[in-house]
Structure formats: structure tokens, C-alpha cells
Amino acid sequence: MMTEFRDLLDRSVLIYLDDILVYSRTLDEHIIHLRVVLNHLRIAKYKANLDKCEFTKQELEYLGHFVTPKGIRPLADKIQAIVDWPEPRCTTDVRSFMGLAGYYQRFVESYSKVVVPLSGLQSPKTDGQTERAHQTAQMMLRTLIRPDPKDWVDWLPDIEFAYNTSVHPAICVTPFELHHGGEKARIFADLLLPQAANIDAPCSPASVRKYRDLLIKARTNMQKAQIHMQQQANRRRLPCPFREGDLVWVLSEEFALEQDVSRKLLPKWFGPWEVTSAVGDDPAGPCFVINIPPHLTVHRVFHASKLAIYTPSSDDEFPGRRSQDPPSMDGHQEVDRVITHRKYGNKPRQYKVTFKQCAPDDTRVDLQYKFANLCSPYLRRL
Structure with missing residues (x-):
């Protein structure tokens, strides 16, 4: 069935198994399309059951949908499963419901805004920084643990200490120093040596000033890191060459x-x-x-x-070359106008036509069913 109507599919005909739907913009155009479809059925030796056929309908039910001139909407009994869906209890239930309801999103206005509360339940909420911290801790643990570890939990404090006392490349200070506003945390060697007493109280003006300077320094370093990452990402990228009218x-x-x-x-x-x-x-x-x-x-x-x-070539270089045919997706080019016609005996009438995006003298003889929408105006002018 699809093979016999492949030149009309998605232009004036829709086919699902043995159901044929013929659609048109006007009644006159619909009659022409209907004759073409019936002619295809006769050539392919198919017979249509008259009791199951409906002609010149503006509203009809087709494949679970109600088709009208104003649009398409699903039938009430087809969405009853969504109405009777039980209350979701877990993430899997939410995903199952969203998968079923997603088919009807074309019929719901502002569907994405309506399902925002449910969309957020399909995945855990994250800030993007926690995953990075977990990834860093995992990489550092790999250097300490052995195959089949059983005491990896005991190494977590050492990993945390090493991470907090190392200089972060984005802020150029240690996380401990940025968080507490003081100097770096004491390493093991500092514990063995006497240290000078820190006379800056946590809320003293000097401590507040020092902490403010650290924040300014961290923000500046983060901006530099972002610019550097952007430059690295755009190193091999070129600006988009397309503009309106090209x-x-x-x-x-x-x-x-x-x-x-x-x-x-x-x-x-x-x-x-x-x-x-x-x-x-x-x-x-x-x-x-x-x-x-x-x-x-x-x-x-x-x-x-x-x-x-597209870079056009000069016509002077190839003066005798035939103009390029327009792209053909269904086996036929787009017809511009009908010039004349001819008929031999009982054979179908043939028309001499020109094509769009081709030279005016580039003509071809073809049959009527391939451009039925242009034959009616031509025949009325005769």
C-alpha cells in the first residue's frame, strides 16, 4: 500500500495499514485528490469497502484522534488511562507517568510549565559542586586504598585534611584559609615547633579586613580561571558564518x-x-x-x-551547462506551470511543464497525477 501511494504520501494522503486518509484545503482540490487516489487503487487492483468509506467529511475520528478544521484532539476514552493513573510512590512511577503523558504534550498548552513539579522529581536535585567534591575525593582515595579494601572509611579524614590544606587552582588559596579567614592549617611539622600566638581575634577589624581581602582575591582568581577555561574551549571554534539572506x-x-x-x-x-x-x-x-x-x-x-x-560559480565558465535540477525527495521536482498538453489514442494525457529553480527552456513531459493542483487552472483556461 505504501509503495503504490509513495508519490502522494504526506502531500495529500496518509496511510496506516489499510486505512487511507485523503486531506485537502478546499473542496475542489479534495475532489481532484480523491480521483487520483481512486485511480491508484484501480491500477493496483485494490477494492474499497463502500460501507467503511466516508467522503467529504470535515470532522472524523482517525486512529484515536478527532480531526476537525480547527485542529486535532485526542478522544476522551484514549486519555482515560492518564486520568485513572494511581498516585506515584517512587521515581519509577513518576517516570512511567511522564512517559505516557508525554505523547499528549502537543495537545496541552504550555506543557513544559505544567509538568515542572513532576519533572523535578525524576532526578535528584544537585548544585553541581557536590558531585565534583565526590569525584575529587574518589580520585584521592584511589591512591591510598588497595584491592578489596575494608578500611577505606578510616582514610577519609586524611583525604579531607589533604584537600582542605592544598591550594585550589581556581581560587589560588586553600579551602581552609578561605573558609576560616586565617592562615593555612598547620601541617604535621608545625605541630612539633612552637608557633607565635595569633593576636587577631575572630571578630577584630584586622581579621574582618583580612577575610574581606581573601574573598576579593578568590573572586578575582575565579574570574581569571573562567576566562582561561573559556579561551581553551573556544580555541578551535570559529564564528558562525551564516547570516540572514545567505x-x-x-x-x-x-x-x-x-x-x-x-x-x-x-x-x-x-x-x-x-x-x-x-x-x-x-x-x-x-x-x-x-x-x-x-x-x-x-x-x-x-x-x-x-x-x-553556498559559493555560486560564474556562468561564464560553463556557458553550455544545463541548470541544476531542484532537489527531489519523492521522485518529482516542483512544477512551476503547465505550457501545453498532448494525447495519443487511449493513453493518458501528457503535459509539458516547467520546473521551479530551473531555466525557462528546461521543460519536460509528464503525467497529470504528479501535479494535479496545477492541472485544474490550466484546463479552465482552455
Whole structure:
């Protein structure tokens, strides 16, 4: 069934197993599409059960959904399982419910805001610093413990002491010094030697001033560390070259192909097409809206990694070269207009047409069902 209607799929026909749905914008256009579908059924020698057929309906039930001119909504009995879902008791129950309800997110306005309380229950809340501290402690423990350890808990105080008395590369001071506002913690050698008494009380002006200076120093060092990490991350990165109005190529992997077509035989890039606008707060991307032809059923927003700059070649270098055909995803190019027609005996009527994005003298003879939406205006002009 899919093979016989592959030239009409997602353009005017939807097929699920043996159910065929024909959709159109107007009644006249719907009659043309319906005749094309019935002709395909006759050629393929399929028979439709008239008792199960419905024609020219503006509202109908299809695959558990109610289709109307205003939109699509699920049937009430299909969402009864969500309404009767028991109260979750653990994280697994919450994930199961979110997985079931996620299918209907397209029918719920501001779905992401509604499920914020449940989304936070699927994973533990972390600040990002605790995991880093655990990772550091684990790395230091590996240097002290042996295979099959049983006393690794006894080593934790030594690991904590070593971490708190070592200079952190981001703040350039020890965590002990930053936390307590004093000098470094005494190492083992300091315990054997007499130390001068610290006359600065914890709340004295000198102690407060010293602690304030440590905070300023730590903030300055953290900003320097962030700038250094940013420079290292952007060392091999280039600014986005795409701007509004540029012509770009789009990676062919982003398009759905018809059946029995190998990607090895297709070009790597399709296009070129114009960049309409950038998506996001950053004017340089990284996602862009591409003005692709209407007959290609694909989302118009592409990431910058899926695009390539188009560099036009001079026409003077290859004056006799034929213009490049527009990209074909369903076996046919986009027809621009019908020039004339011809008919031989009982054979189907053939039309001479031109294609968009091609030279005006680049014409071709084709059958009517491939561009039924343009044949009606042409026949009315005769």
C-alpha cells in the first residue's frame, strides 16, 4: 500500500495499514485528490469497502484522534488511562507517568510549565559542586586504598585534611584559609615547633579586613580561571558564518526519502536555499530558518552544523551547462506551470511543464497525477 501511494504520501494522503486518509484545503482540490487516489487503487487492483468509506467529511475520528478544521484532539476514552493513573510512590512511577503523558504534550498548552513539579522529581536535585567534591575525593582515595579494601572509611579524614590544606587552582588559596579567614592549617611539622600566638581575634577589624581581602582575591582568581577555561574551549571554534539572506546547503540526512532509495546514490547536500532568520537570542545562531520548497515535508529550522555556505560559480565558465535540477525527495521536482498538453489514442494525457529553480527552456513531459493542483487552472483556461 505504501509503495503504490509513495508519490502522494504526506502531500495529500496518509496511510496506516489499510486505512487511507485523503486531506485537502478546499473542496475542489479534495475532489481532484480523491480521483487520483481512486485511480491508484484501480491500477493496483485494490477494492474499497463502500460501507467503511466516508467522503467529504470535515470532522472524523482517525486512529484515536478527532480531526476537525480547527485542529486535532485526542478522544476522551484514549486519555482515560492518564486520568485513572494511581498516585506515584517512587521515581519509577513518576517516570512511567511522564512517559505516557508525554505523547499528549502537543495537545496541552504550555506543557513544559505544567509538568515542572513532576519533572523535578525524576532526578535528584544537585548544585553541581557536590558531585565534583565526590569525584575529587574518589580520585584521592584511589591512591591510598588497595584491592578489596575494608578500611577505606578510616582514610577519609586524611583525604579531607589533604584537600582542605592544598591550594585550589581556581581560587589560588586553600579551602581552609578561605573558609576560616586565617592562615593555612598547620601541617604535621608545625605541630612539633612552637608557633607565635595569633593576636587577631575572630571578630577584630584586622581579621574582618583580612577575610574581606581573601574573598576579593578568590573572586578575582575565579574570574581569571573562567576566562582561561573559556579561551581553551573556544580555541578551535570559529564564528558562525551564516547570516540572514545567505544561500546555504542543507545536509541530505535531514530529509526523509522515499522507499527503495539508497543514500549512497544521493548528493551529500541539498539546496541552495535562503536563510530566512536566526532562531534564539544569539544573532549568530546556532539554529536558522531555511526557506525550503513547500513540497518538502520537513521542519524548516536546522542547526548550524547541518548547513554549509553556498559559493555560486560564474556562468561564464560553463556557458553550455544545463541548470541544476531542484532537489527531489519523492521522485518529482516542483512544477512551476503547465505550457501545453498532448494525447495519443487511449493513453493518458501528457503535459509539458516547467520546473521551479530551473531555466525557462528546461521543460519536460509528464503525467497529470504528479501535479494535479496545477492541472485544474490550466484546463479552465482552455
